[in-house]
Amino acid sequence: MTEKDEIYRCNICGNMVQVLHTGPGKLVCCENQMELLEEKTDGVGPEKHLPIIEKTDDGVKVKVGSIPHPMEENHCIEWIELIADNKIYTKFLKPGDKPEAEFNLKMEDITQIMAREYCSIHGLWKSA
Ligand SMILES: [Fe+2]
Numbered sequence: 021m022t023e024k025d026e027i028y029r030c031n032i033c034g035n036m037v038q039v040l041h042t043g044p045g046k047l048v049c050c051e052n053q054m055e056l057l058e059e060k061t062d063g064v065g066p067e068k069h070l071p072i073i074e075k076t077d078d079g080v081k082v083k084v085g086s087i088p089h090p091m092e093e094n095h096c097i098e099w100i101e102l103i104a105d106n107k108i109y110t111k112f113l114k115p116g117d118k119p120e121a122e123f124n125l126k127m128e129d130i131t132q133i134m135a136r137e138y139c140s141i142h143g144l145w146k147s148a
Pocket residue numbers: 069089095139140141142
């Protein structure tokens with residue numbers, strides 16, 4: 021993660037923002053400082069939260085968990101993000117969807133790749 025990919029959440033109203041350009045100011049929502057989300061690689065149920073990047077015939081697939089994460093109303097993966105060199109791809113998910121995302125890009129052209137996902141209960145995770 022570079023500073024410009026940082027994700028902040030308001031723990032009062034739930035607003036979440038991703039930084040596209042950094043400035044010196046502090047991000048504030050609901051009159052409180054927003055929380056910088058830590059990208060976890062360990063913690064509660066890594067087997068259901070760590071994004072796994074796989075090459076496919078059409079591009080790249082990101083699966084959330086070696087055991088698929090639940091996609092229930094109150095506990096689901098809200099989005100999956102793939103950061104490939106200087107491009108960011110995001111797929112937003114809803115309850116009932118599969119906890120995975122496929123992106124149309126050529127893995128061969130990429131030098132640096134990583135994936136992140138956000139679980140509504142267990143927060144932000146990144147591929148190991
Ligand atoms: Fe979770």
